[in-house]
Amino acid sequence: MNVLEKIVTSVNSFSKSERKVADVILANPQTTIHSSIAALAKMADVSEPTVNRFCRRLDTKGFPDFKLHLAQSLANGTPYVNRHVEEEDGPEAYTAKIFESTMAALDTARQRVDINTVNRAVDVLTQAKKISFFGLGASASVAHDAQNKFFRFNVPVVCFDDIVMQRMSAINSAEGDVVVCISHTGRTKNLCDIAAIARENDATVIGITAYDSPLAKECTLVLSLDVPEDTDMYMPMASRVAQLVLIDILATGFTLRRGSKFRENLKKVKDSLRGSRFDKKDFNN
Amino acid sequence: MNVLEKIVTSVNSFSKSERKVADVILANPQTTIHSSIAALAKMADVSEPTVNRFCRRLDTKGFPDFKLHLAQSLANGTPYVNRHVEEEDGPEAYTAKIFESTMAALDTARQRVDINTVNRAVDVLTQAKKISFFGLGASASVAHDAQNKFFRFNVPVVCFDDIVMQRMSAINSAEGDVVVCISHTGRTKNLCDIAAIARENDATVIGITAYDSPLAKECTLVLSLDVPEDTDMYMPMASRVAQLVLIDILATGFTLRRGSKFRENLKKVKDSLRGSRFDKKDFNN
DNA sequence: GAATAACCTGTAACTAAATTACAGTTTGCG
DNA sequence: CGCAAACTGTAATTTAGTTACAGGTTATTC
Numbered sequence: 036m037n038v039l040e041k042i043v044t045s046v047n048s049f050s051k052s053e054r055k056v057a058d059v060i061l062a063n064p065q066t067t068i069h070s071s072i073a074a075l076a077k078m079a080d081v082s083e084p085t086v087n088r089f090c091r092r093l094d095t096k097g098f099p100d101f102k103l104h105l106a107q108s109l110a111n112g113t114p115y116v117n118r119h120v121e122e123e124d125g126p127e128a129y130t131a132k133i134f135e136s137t138m139a140a141l142d143t144a145r146q147r148v149d150i151n152t153v154n155r156a157v158d159v160l161t162q163a164k165k166i167s168f169f170g171l172g173a174s175a176s177v178a179h180d181a182q183n184k185f186f187r188f189n190v191p192v193v194c195f196d197d198i199v200m201q202r203m204s205a206i207n208s209a210e211g212d213v214v215v216c217i218s219h220t221g222r223t224k225n226l227c228d229i230a231a232i233a234r235e236n237d238a239t240v241i242g243i244t245a246y247d248s249p250l251a252k253e254c255t256l257v258l259s260l261d262v263p264e265d266t267d268m269y270m271p272m273a274s275r276v277a278q279l280v281l282i283d284i285l286a287t288g289f290t291l292r293r294g295s296k297f298r299e300n301l302k303k304v305k306d307s308l309r310g311s312r313f314d315k316k317d318f319n320n
Numbered sequence: 321m322n323v324l325e326k327i328v329t330s331v332n333s334f335s336k337s338e339r340k341v342a343d344v345i346l347a348n349p350q351t352t353i354h355s356s357i358a359a360l361a362k363m364a365d366v367s368e369p370t371v372n373r374f375c376r377r378l379d380t381k382g383f384p385d386f387k388l389h390l391a392q393s394l395a396n397g398t399p400y401v402n403r404h405v406e407e408e409d410g411p412e413a414y415t416a417k418i419f420e421s422t423m424a425a426l427d428t429a430r431q432r433v434d435i436n437t438v439n440r441a442v443d444v445l446t447q448a449k450k451i452s453f454f455g456l457g458a459s460a461s462v463a464h465d466a467q468n469k470f471f472r473f474n475v476p477v478v479c480f481d482d483i484v485m486q487r488m489s490a491i492n493s494a495e496g497d498v499v500v501c502i503s504h505t506g507r508t509k510n511l512c513d514i515a516a517i518a519r520e521n522d523a524t525v526i527g528i529t530a531y532d533s534p535l536a537k538e539c540t541l542v543l544s545l546d547v548p549e550d551t552d553m554y555m556p557m558a559s560r561v562a563q564l565v566l567i568d569i570l571a572t573g574f575t576l577r578r579g580s581k582f583r584e585n586l587k588k589v590k591d592s593l594r595g596s597r598f599d600k601k602d603f604n605n
Numbered sequence: 606g607a608a609t610a611a612c613c614t615g616t617a618a619c620t621a622a623a624t625t626a627c628a629g630t631t632t633g634c635g
Numbered sequence: 636c637g638c639a640a641a642c643t644g645t646a647a648t649t650t651a652g653t654t655a656c657a658g659g660t661t662a663t664t665c
Contacts, residue, residue, distance in 0.1 A: 050613060068388055072652060082615045087653065098652065099384065099622095103353055106391040120572055126439040129576065133569050134430035138423050145419035154411040176465035180560065183458050272568045275465065276561055283557045284418050287405055291414065335642060357623060367644045372624065383623065384651090606665105613660070620653070631642070 037108035038101070039064065041093055049092070055079040056089045060105070068106045072098045133272070140262040140273035141280060147261050148281070156256055157288035159239050163213035165191040169201045169229055170217035173271040177217050177243075177278045184286040188293075198225045205229045208238035215241045219274040221248025230254055243278055322393035323386070324349065326378055334377070340364045341374045345390070353391045357383045418557070425547040425558030426565060432546050433566070441541055442573035444524050445470075448498035453479040454486045454514055455502035458556040462502050462528075462563045469571040473578075483510045490514045493523035500526045504559040506533025515539055528563055 042057050049057055059079040060067045067075060076083045090101035119136075120129045160166060166185055170178035175196035182194035195201045208214060214233040218226050221244035230240045230253035242254035251257045260277045327342050334342055344364040345352045352360060361368045375386035404421075405414045445451060451470055455463035460481035467479035480486045493499060499518040503511050506529035515525045515538035527539035536542045545562045 052614065069385075071650085083652075084616090084654080085614065088614090099387075100354070102388060103391045106388045107394070109392070120576070122576070124576065126442070126573060127435050129572050130433065130435055130438055130569050131430065133572055134426055134565060137565050137568070138426050141419055141423050141426075145416065148415065150412050150415055153415055157411065173465065173468050176461045176468060179464055180458065180461035183461060276564055279561055279564070280419060280422050283422070284415050287414050287418055288411060291405070291407070291409065337643065356621085358621095368623075369625080369645090370643065373643090609662100609664080611660105611662075613658105615658085616656090618653105618655080620651105622652085623648105623650075625646105625648070627644105627646085629642105629644080631640105633638105633640080635636100635638085 038093060038095075038104040039108040045093075049089075052079075052081045052085045053089045053092065055081055056086055064105060064109055068102050068109065137273050137276055140277055144260045144262050144277040144280070148258070152256060152258055153281075153284060153288065156241050156258060156285055157292060159213055159241065159256065160185075160285060160289055161292045162211070163190065163239075164211040165193070165208070165213070167204055167208070167212070167214045167233075168192070168194040168217065169204075169214065169226065170196060171198070171223055171226055173275050174217040174219065174278065177275060177282065178215075180279055181215065181217075181282045181286075184282060185289070188286075188289060198229075201225075201229045202232065205232040205238070206236065208233050208236045210237040212238040213241060214238045215243065216250060216254065217243045217278060218248075218250050219245065219271055219278070221245040221250035223250070226250055227253055243281060323378060323380070323389040324393040330378075334374075337364075337366045337370045338374045338377065340366055341371055349390060349394055353387050353394065422558050422561055425562055429545045429547045429562040429565070433543070437541060437543055438566075438569060438573065441526050441543060441570055442577060444498055444526065444541065445570060445574055446577045447496070448475065448524075449496040450476040450478070450493070450498070452489055452493070452497070452499045452518075453477070453502065454489075454499065454511060455481060456483070456508055456511055458560050459502040459504060459563065462560060462567065463500075465564055466500065466502075466567045466571075469567060470574070473571075473574060483514075486510075486514050487517065490517040490523070491521065493518050493521045495522040497523040498526060499523045500528065501535060501539065502528045502563060503533075503535050504530065504556055504563070506530040506535035508535070511535055512538055528566060 039061070042061060046054060046057055056075070056079045059075065063078075070078070072083050072086050076086045079086070087098055090096075090098050093101065093104075095101040095104055120132050124132065168178035168181040168185075170176075178194045178196060182192050185192045193204060195204055205214065212233075214230070216226050216230045221227075221242070227250050230242065230250060233240050234253060234255065239256070240254045242250050242257045244250045244254075244257065244259065246257060246259035246261060251259070258281060260274070260281065262273050262277045324346070327346060331339060331342055341360070341364045344360065348363075355363070357368050357371050361371045364371070372383055375381075375383050378386060378389075380386040380389055405417050409417065453463035453466040453470075455461075463479050463481060467477050470477045478489060480489055490499065497518075499515070501511050501515050506512075506527070512534050515527065515535060518525050519538060519540065524541070525539045527535050527542045529535045529539075529542065529544065531542060531544035531546060536544070543566060545559070545566065547558050547562045
């Protein structure tokens with residue numbers, strides 16, 4: 036784990052002054068690596084030894100060593116970590132935090148996603164007679180988005196966010212059909228039922244859901260993301276973005292598998308929108 | 321250019337002793353970053369000032385600064401950049417590329433979003449009598465998602481992805497109502513009409529769209545993201561993710577503005593889902 | 606509710622590390 | 636061969652970081 040993440044995960048074990056130090060570092064990581072211990076202490080309004088103790092708590096040998104680690108964290112791709120939004124955050128702070136934690140979530144998703152399963156899912160999708168996307172609540176909009184993408188491929192696609200329709204659709208499914216069930220928790224009862232019904236009717240069920248969940252158990256193939264969700268806000272945020280990116284990946288895999296001629300089709304679909312749009316150049320009139 | 325590369329390219333301009341230092345560093349870069357100038361000088365069999373001079377020759381402020389740069393070079397990180405998917409990419413490659421370019425897009429969005437406008441949008445939203453989210457095509461699912469979020473706030477929210485319904489809804493809008501129009505290009509004619517109609521009926525219109533677009537001209541407030549879109553695939557990808565994150569930000573700003581009591585409500589909404597879900601622990605039975 | 610213990614935090618002394626100044630040495634060129 | 640320029644090391648100096656200790660705070664127990 037990199038130092039920045041470590042700071043974030045262990046904020047709770049910090050003392051008052053140590054937290055001040057943590058805040059300053061998280062706010063200006065780039066400045067920190069070019070500051071002396073005295074400068075940093077002043078910024079955080081604590082004494083120098085406190086900064087030193089802070090460094091040791093993070094399993095570094097001292098301040099210089101800490102800076103080294105910090106420098107590596109910053110160099111190592113993103114300085115983005117999952118920072119929670121606080122009560123007293125202003126617009127600037129919460130905007131930055133949400134962007135950053137979303138990016139951090141994507142980063143972990145990227146590391147955890149199983150490429151083999153992605154590849155198999157693409158296999159299955161390219162050979163599907165019909166593709167159905169099902170999601171409920173927040174995942175409904177992901178399903179909706181997936182439909183929008185796969186629809187362009189000129190494949191029969193359906194998408195329902197209504198349990199009754201989903202159920203009917205699942206019952207009507209047959210061999211060669213692919214059902215994609217989307218649920219962050221994987222514990223939505225109705226969706227588990229749908230997955231089970233689809234399987235009974237010989238459809239291939241792909242789950243975009245938590246690995247070790249009831250829904251996962253009902254699926255032929257499980258695409259798990261396991262991103263940390265910010266629970267403070269009681270709203271699904273990062274998970275949903277990660278799901279969307281996964282949809283993008285599946286769609287991309289799909290088009291690549293179909294070859295370059297196929298991509299001409301996509302261009303046609305896009306061009307077909309032109310009539311409904313203002314021209315790019317002279318919309319000012 | 322990173323320091324390691326710099327050392328390699330400029331070996332020729334080094335003096336005899338400096339080259340000794342370069343050799344030692346290139347041979348054990350990891351050791352170097354954890355050594356003192358004295359240790360390194362001994363390893364290279366030169367004096368300490370020589371090492372120091374070596375560091376300065378590489379445009380660093382001194383030995384400690386040099387170690388920082390070296391540490392960053394060593395951190396095996398690929399910064400996130402917008403890498404296009406290629407024809408011959410395997411699953412591993414395109415998965416990584418899509419994750420990375422999405423993250424890169426979020427990073428630019430983060431830098432370009434105007435905090436003041438965000439804040440004003442939050443202002444407007446918190447005071448809204450009714451909030452409407454309108455989007456077409458790919459942006460429809462973003463609107464859908466926004467509805468899912470704002471619905472939890474116990475505010476009247478509607479969301480339509482149907483032009484006729486949007487039109488009717490816009491005509492019925494009144495002062496105090498807020499209409500959020502979502503469109504990446506901002507050139508979808510129908511949506512521009514909707515925005516105009518809503519404005520004529522005294523609603524406040526927030527546009528999540530390109531800055532200098534026809535739609536933007538019809539809006540009271542424009543939230544622009546300007547992310548680079550991967551046009552190769554002929555599908556909206558990054559733009560949509562950025563829009564979603566922006567929705568997250570607005571929703572977060574909304575809840576923060578409403579205070580902590582309000583957040584209890586959100587918890588209630590979330591808890592209300594419990595009945596429809598399998599228990600977290602014992603779903604195995 | 607008071608006493609004690611554990612723990613945080615800062616001041617000041619100390620140590621280590623890096624830098625500068627300077628002087629000796631080498632190298633290159635006329 | 637001699638002079639100048641550049642390189643390198645020694646020693647002094649400065650700077651930065653660490654340790655030791657003491658005062659103060661908070662938690663805990665009787």
